[in-house]
Amino acid sequence: MYNYKDMDDEYKRKNATVFLKNVSMTFGHNKALDSVDLAIMPGEIHGLLGQNGCGKSTLIKILSGFNHPDSGSKLYINGNKIKLPLDPDMISKYGLSFVHQDLGLVSSLSVLENLRMEHLFQSGAKINWKKERAEAKAILEKYGIDVNIDDNIETLNQVDKAMISIVRAVESILSRNDGKGLLVLDEPTVFLALDEVNMLFRLVREIAAGGIGVLFVSHDLDEVMTITDIVTVLRDGVNCGEAVTSETSKDGVIEMILGQKLTAFERDSSNYRYAVHPDAIYFKNIKGEVLRGVDFSVNPGEIVGVTGLEGSGFGEIPYVICGENELQDGKMVISHKTVDLGKYDMKQAIEDNIALIPADRPNQGGIQTLRVEENVMMQVHKFYHPLMLQSGKMREKAEELNVQYSVTPNDVRLNFSQLSGGNQQKVILAKWLQEPPVLLILHEPTQGVDVGARQQIYKHIDQIVKRGAAVLCASSDYEQLVQICDRVIIFSRGRIVDTLSGPEITKERIVQLCYNSAAVQQ
Amino acid sequence: MKEEIDVNKNKSPRLKTSVGGAGSFIQKYSVIIAWVVVIAAFTIGSGDLFFNFNTLSLITGTRSVVVILALAIMIPLTAGDYDMSSGFTMTLANMITVFLAVEMGWNVWQSAIIAILVGLLVGAVNGIFVVKIGIDPFIVTMGVGTFLAGVTLWISNKTLSGTELAPLQHVSIGKLFNIQYIFFYCFILMLILWYIFEHTSAGKKILFIGHGKEVARLSGIKVGKVRWICLMASSTLSAFAGVMYSGVTGSARSGSCNDFMMPAFAAAFLGSTFIKPGRFNPVGTFIAVYFLETGIRGLSLLGFSTYVQNLFYGAALVLAVALSAIMKKRSLKADKAKKIAALAADDACSQGENVPDKA
Numbered sequence: 001m002y003n004y005k006d007m008d009d010e011y012k013r014k015n016a017t018v019f020l021k022n023v024s025m026t027f028g029h030n031k032a033l034d035s036v037d038l039a040i041m042p043g044e045i046h047g048l049l050g051q052n053g054c055g056k057s058t059l060i061k062i063l064s065g066f067n068h069p070d071s072g073s074k075l076y077i078n079g080n081k082i083k084l085p086l087d088p089d090m091i092s093k094y095g096l097s098f099v100h101q102d103l104g105l106v107s108s109l110s111v112l113e114n115l116r117m118e119h120l121f122q123s124g125a126k127i128n129w130k131k132e133r134a135e136a137k138a139i140l141e142k143y144g145i146d147v148n149i150d151d152n153i154e155t156l157n158q159v160d161k162a163m164i165s166i167v168r169a170v171e172s173i174l175s176r177n178d179g180k181g182l183l184v185l186d187e188p189t190v191f192l193a194l195d196e197v198n199m200l201f202r203l204v205r206e207i208a209a210g211g212i213g214v215l216f217v218s219h220d221l222d223e224v225m226t227i228t229d230i231v232t233v234l235r236d237g238v239n240c241g242e243a244v245t246s247e248t249s250k251d252g253v254i255e256m257i258l259g260q261k262l263t264a265f266e267r268d269s270s271n272y273r274y275a276v277h278p279d280a281i282y283f284k285n286i287k288g289e290v291l292r293g294v295d296f297s298v299n300p301g302e303i304v305g306v307t308g309l310e311g312s313g314f315g316e317i318p319y320v321i322c323g324e325n326e327l328q329d330g331k332m333v334i335s336h337k338t339v340d341l342g343k344y345d346m347k348q349a350i351e352d353n354i355a356l357i358p359a360d361r362p363n364q365g366g367i368q369t370l371r372v373e374e375n376v377m378m379q380v381h382k383f384y385h386p387l388m389l390q391s392g393k394m395r396e397k398a399e400e401l402n403v404q405y406s407v408t409p410n411d412v413r414l415n416f417s418q419l420s421g422g423n424q425q426k427v428i429l430a431k432w433l434q435e436p437p438v439l440l441i442l443h444e445p446t447q448g449v450d451v452g453a454r455q456q457i458y459k460h461i462d463q464i465v466k467r468g469a470a471v472l473c474a475s476s477d478y479e480q481l482v483q484i485c486d487r488v489i490i491f492s493r494g495r496i497v498d499t500l501s502g503p504e505i506t507k508e509r510i511v512q513l514c515y516n517s518a519a520v521q522q
Numbered sequence: 523m524k525e526e527i528d529v530n531k532n533k534s535p536r537l538k539t540s541v542g543g544a545g546s547f548i549q550k551y552s553v554i555i556a557w558v559v560v561i562a563a564f565t566i567g568s569g570d571l572f573f574n575f576n577t578l579s580l581i582t583g584t585r586s587v588v589v590i591l592a593l594a595i596m597i598p599l600t601a602g603d604y605d606m607s608s609g610f611t612m613t614l615a616n617m618i619t620v621f622l623a624v625e626m627g628w629n630v631w632q633s634a635i636i637a638i639l640v641g642l643l644v645g646a647v648n649g650i651f652v653v654k655i656g657i658d659p660f661i662v663t664m665g666v667g668t669f670l671a672g673v674t675l676w677i678s679n680k681t682l683s684g685t686e687l688a689p690l691q692h693v694s695i696g697k698l699f700n701i702q703y704i705f706f707y708c709f710i711l712m713l714i715l716w717y718i719f720e721h722t723s724a725g726k727k728i729l730f731i732g733h734g735k736e737v738a739r740l741s742g743i744k745v746g747k748v749r750w751i752c753l754m755a756s757s758t759l760s761a762f763a764g765v766m767y768s769g770v771t772g773s774a775r776s777g778s779c780n781d782f783m784m785p786a787f788a789a790a791f792l793g794s795t796f797i798k799p800g801r802f803n804p805v806g807t808f809i810a811v812y813f814l815e816t817g818i819r820g821l822s823l824l825g826f827s828t829y830v831q832n833l834f835y836g837a838a839l840v841l842a843v844a845l846s847a848i849m850k851k852r853s854l855k856a857d858k859a860k861k862i863a864a865l866a867a868d869d870a871c872s873q874g875e876n877v878p879d880k881a
Contacts, residue, residue, distance in 0.1 A: 322740075324739075324740070346739060346740055346741075346742050347742040347743075347744060349742070350741075350742035351742075356740060358740060360736075363734075363736050363737075364736045364737055364740050365737065366734075366737060367730060367733045367734035367737050367738075368733075368734070369733045369734075369800070370729070370730070370733050370734070374726075374729075374730075378726075378730060378737075378741045379741065379742075384723075386722060386723040386724065387721070387722050387723075388721060388722075389720075389721045389722060389723060389726070390721070391720065391721075
């Protein structure tokens, strides 16, 4: 159905929802985008892929009017030539609508107010609430979203929030331009569990079927392969190819992204056999908000994954163990010492050589407004006299760590916020792994981290395991679990449903267990 | 061998030019440059009247109490908390010292120690509400401060003074090289705080908390405890400022707080715009106090009357905060631009690096 070879520029210019032609953007000496062409046709779901820093976000920011591209760049919307840079105030008039990761909803306001926000701003002196309510109800019904319009956004689950944000964007397009326009979805699925992603995808397909073009940006290749009709891959600011999704494979796309075949990091687990180690760390009767008393253990030198669907309780485990959950309870045996988790806190956990790498990187992982050297040297009292810190020595140490963990750009005086997601995560690893921990706890360790940096992070985790650390990895990235774990424990409704080990660990098996257990218990 | 390639790549000083440079030099020393300009302007404007030892001893004398107060509030500010009770604590300590020594006939040193202990207690109470109950420190310290103002008035609503304060006066306004002792106390206090913030892990912990409470907590820092200690340090130092004020003026007056709170906050915020831009810092705060005092002194010599003090400090506080907010915005913008540029540069030369060798 997609015969791209037959579409010449002339055809694209006249018919595409959005056609970017010869778009370049230069920052200083760096070309973030170099003569990129991109056409999104009406009714098409178009994936935009590439590693962190490939120019994806630069391109999207041109569409949102934030970035001013170099002269010579051209933009056509629905056959009309549009002047660049785009005026941010005019974007919705052109039929461009954006849904970003944060969704842009006001959580303390109702569904009604969020959904009709644009109209409420524009309506005259008196708001016709009766009409607004009717409209809002009609919209929710149209897309089959089952929420009460008077509920506050904060009371909704993540997928309903995402759907409301998307529907609002679509309605904004439909109210103008005879329903022609472009919906840009910028990593909208990051916070969703798998079944929720599927619900969202049904909605997106429905929207595209109505003739709206969709630009879908995501790190998750599986999602991109599932939802898109065609993918465009950017590499180093250059459009390095388009492919019809149904005619290509995941490996093919990875190859396009990297410009070469991916040699994925592989652990040798072929002769792995599970046996309890004398120095194993035990968890007994672990309880949290969802967890209802689970027992498991982690051996030194072993990576244990914990996973499940959203709300199954696996995500609580890192925080329960470190005393960061209000309802925490249970016992842990670490280094042959029994601790009561009900009275445990992070300080004690650090004294017991536990390292925690949380999922919420911007708020809990690193301090955005402080320098890289300060972030990496936060545990400084372990290495220096607390009353005689020497900034010169600390900087040297930080620089050494930066090189060891290949953090780029290699300048420890940059603010943490100036690094990309992958490099931020490397800094956090460097911070915690200066002394090998007894137990390393990871929560979604590669969320928002590009394919290349992921492999480097796995390599560092592997090194620490070889030195005898026990690793507990709470993750909803099944592929990651398959790639790095010796055992995977699957949770459902606060309980353990099964444990896979060694060669039994496959993505299919994990998915099956996650969903079946959920279905059985319902 | 692979590792080596990565290392070399990392050593390229790609972005180093972004740190340093003329712009950041001016930013780093902006207030000092402005100070020199102001001194020059007043010297030209009023001649001998301004540029003399009299001015120097005035600026470094009486008003040095502001330095102590500004350094006091800077500590909880670094941890992200406002201490609005500091000025009231200072007035109370001032009143207690003078009241006990003059009206009750206590030894002046005992009176001073009691005053400082009361300061410590105020900080402890602030801490209970802020840390244990979890109320916004701004509200708590405002309330506690107002309460303290009531206590001060209750003790006495008159201006108290007496010869019993002589020993205290001697140690605070005695002179070395024609400069009052109190200036040197301020200087030493500034050095101590500088050392704590630069070279001790306690100081780093305060900084981490102020910039990222969650990260600090997950790094094993007892956030509540440290915030509490900061509030106690602030009120204790404020009480010390009150004791010094008793020595400097030889009297106590219940309404004196207003003359010091705003200057102290103005100086702390202005201090955060230079030396270490974006961070509250003792050296910046110290210099900012004297910069602002120079301005006031010069203006009053040019014939402006007392109202100018309120105009000046009010404006200075808002401008200082505005300045630091603008700087933050600009650096965030620059951060973003640099990040994009860095990513672009990164990609251009890091192909292959991303793919680890299969062992």
